[in-house]
Amino acid sequence: MKLSLEGIGHGFLGRPLLEDVSLILNDGEIVSLVGPSGCGKTTLLAIAVGLIDPLRGRVRRLYNRHAMVFQEPRLLPWLSARDNIAYGLVPRGLSRLRCRDVAAAKARAVGLGQMDWNKYPAELSGGMRQRVAIARALAVQPDIMYLDEPFSSLDVGLKRILQDLVVRMAREEGFSGLFVTHDLVEAVRVADRIAVLSSRHRGIVEVRTVPGRPGERDERMVFDLVERWSRDAVFAELFDGEGRCL
Amino acid sequence: MPRLGWLGRYLWGGWASATGIFCLFALWQFGSEVYGGFVLPTPLRTFAEIATIVQGPVFRDVAAQTCMRTFLGFALAAGLGGLAGAVAGYSVAAMRLLKPVVAVILSVPQISWIILVMIWFGATGTTPVITVTVAALPISFAGALEGVATRDRSLDAMARVYGVGPLRRFATITVPHLLSYLFPAWTITAGTAWKVAVMAELLANAGGIGGELATARTMFDIPQVTAWTVIVATFALITDYGILHPLRESLESWRRAGQPRDAAP
Numbered sequence: 001m002k003l004s005l006e007g008i009g010h011g012f013l014g015r016p017l018l019e020d021v022s023l024i025l026n027d028g029e030i031v032s033l034v035g036p037s038g039c040g041k042t043t044l045l046a047i048a049v050g051l052i053d054p055l056r057g058r059v060r061r062l063y064n065r066h067a068m069v070f071q072e073p074r075l076l077p078w079l080s081a082r083d084n085i086a087y088g089l090v091p092r093g094l095s096r097l098r099c100r101d102v103a104a105a106k107a108r109a110v111g112l113g114q115m116d117w118n119k120y121p122a123e124l125s126g127g128m129r130q131r132v133a134i135a136r137a138l139a140v141q142p143d144i145m146y147l148d149e150p151f152s153s154l155d156v157g158l159k160r161i162l163q164d165l166v167v168r169m170a171r172e173e174g175f176s177g178l179f180v181t182h183d184l185v186e187a188v189r190v191a192d193r194i195a196v197l198s199s200r201h202r203g204i205v206e207v208r209t210v211p212g213r214p215g216e217r218d219e220r221m222v223f224d225l226v227e228r229w230s231r232d233a234v235f236a237e238l239f240d241g242e243g244r245c246l
Numbered sequence: 247m248p249r250l251g252w253l254g255r256y257l258w259g260g261w262a263s264a265t266g267i268f269c270l271f272a273l274w275q276f277g278s279e280v281y282g283g284f285v286l287p288t289p290l291r292t293f294a295e296i297a298t299i300v301q302g303p304v305f306r307d308v309a310a311q312t313c314m315r316t317f318l319g320f321a322l323a324a325g326l327g328g329l330a331g332a333v334a335g336y337s338v339a340a341m342r343l344l345k346p347v348v349a350v351i352l353s354v355p356q357i358s359w360i361i362l363v364m365i366w367f368g369a370t371g372t373t374p375v376i377t378v379t380v381a382a383l384p385i386s387f388a389g390a391l392e393g394v395a396t397r398d399r400s401l402d403a404m405a406r407v408y409g410v411g412p413l414r415r416f417a418t419i420t421v422p423h424l425l426s427y428l429f430p431a432w433t434i435t436a437g438t439a440w441k442v443a444v445m446a447e448l449l450a451n452a453g454g455i456g457g458e459l460a461t462a463r464t465m466f467d468i469p470q471v472t473a474w475t476v477i478v479a480t481f482a483l484i485t486d487y488g489i490l491h492p493l494r495e496s497l498e499s500w501r502r503a504g505q506p507r508d509a510a511p
């Protein structure tokens with residue numbers, strides 16, 4: 001077990017958002033957190049990663065290092081792509097040379113050519129920026145990677161490439177993942193299990209195991225499964241306009 | 247290679263500016279021909295006077311004195327104002343407390359400060375230093391306050407996730423953003439600093455270039471006055487284009503990245 005959320009409750013300005021939410025993340029497992037907009041996915045992730053202290057409940061982190069990929073790349077505009085990738089290594093006290101080596105290796109791993117390493121974020125395309133953000137997360141050699149709708153602004157093709165990249169890296173480096181998304185196709189592609197968050201119930205209404213292994217499912221099967229599940233009452237909130245707190 | 251390109255751009259920009267300055271000299275020449283050399287000495291007469299002053303025995307000491315005072319006042323203003331502004335940017339309570347104080351400081355005429363400080367500290371070098379500090383501090387304060395208040399909190403959250411400590415976050419996230427607010431403030435401040443320092447020296451009778459100007463006035467030596475004026479203006483320009491601009495260019499080279507190639511100023 002890597003992470004355990006136990007009876008988490010939180011809200012903003014007296015308005016309850018999450019009530020008694022529990023979730024466990026096992027070694028080497030990717031769990032997708034799906035739910036309609038505004039149901040508290042980002043909030044739950046922020047609680048898990050420690051950016052927000054929950055009002056109730058307990059977070060147990062049974063690991064050393066985590067990394068996070070946000071919805072926006074969140075790169076420092078004044079650092080080159082390579083220095084951005086190395087940014088998470090700063091607190092580690094590695095030598096500058098070592099940092100640069102790690103950063104170069106990760107840049108290569110996410111498919112950034114050497115000619116892009118010294119560019120500033122403003123000179124990179126949206127997809128490249130998100131690659132840099134993934135490389136920055138990989139560079140710290142995390143035990144868990146948190147991802148908050150990391151690919152929602154990218155086109156379908158690039159989305160798939162980066163989803164497969166994250167799944168492959170998780171397998172190779174053995175990290176677990178908590179992957180927030182509102183896209184059921186994405187969830188089915190990358191996850192071992194899917195946790196469904198509902199705004200009506202202010203919590204996780206169901207955790208489903210996806211058959212097969214992430215990254216090894218064929219597109220046909222993903223398509224059929226999403227097709228079937230989208231008619232399921234559990235996922236209804238994802239697709240209809242009702243029950244959304246806008 | 248990028249350094250060389252930068253130098254090329256800088257020199258080209260300098261060439262354009264020089265053209266503007268020579269136009270100004272032409273206008274000046276015209277003015278002195280209309281009104282006569284006694285009221286407005288010609289540029290040539292002034293530069294001859296400057297040459298005499300620069301070769302004279304007092305120039306080094308007098309110029310160094312004013313330089314020192316301006317620099318000290320500027321550094322104090324930039325340091326104290328920047329620090330107070332940054333603190334106010336982080337803390338709403340401090341902002342509420344400091345903003346009116348700075349507003350009051352800003353609205354007090356500089357001449358009043360000179361007189362007050364003169365009374366408190368006497369006709370010493372302290373008067374120009376403190377006057378410069380007081381005149382320049384609010385601008386630095388406002389710049390730093392604005393910079394810290396508009397910092398990108400989402401970057402801060404990102405750094406916190408990666409376990410970057412508060413000092414490191416300040417240095418890598420807040421400061422680079424802050425600089426883009428402080429540099430314009432400092433450019434204004436530096437110009438003001440020279441003028442206020444000379445004014446304070448003159449009124450407080452505290453030597454320096456202001457003291458020389460006072461002497462020239464009593465002797466009715468107009469070329470002497472224009473000469474010192476040009477010298478002070480040159481010092482102010484050197485501070486701006488010789489120090490602040492290159493510093494900013496080298497610290498903020500990332501800003502030019504991603505701009506259309508031919509949009510360089």
Ligand SMILES: Nc1ncnc2c1ncn2[C@@H]1O[C@H](COP(=O)(O)OP(=O)(O)OP(=O)(O)O)[C@@H](O)[C@H]1O
Pocket residue numbers: 012013017035036037038039040041042043044182245246
């Ligand atoms: N700092 C905050 N202060 C006040 N309210 C907040 C804050 N952060 C989030 N909220 C509120 O909490 C609710 C859930 O926000 P959250 O960002 O967790 O949603 P989400 O599930 O991630 O939605 P999306 O899919 O659109 O990203 C929203 O109604 C939002 O207005």
Ligand SMILES: [Mg+2]
Pocket residue numbers: 041042043148
């Ligand atoms: Mg969100």
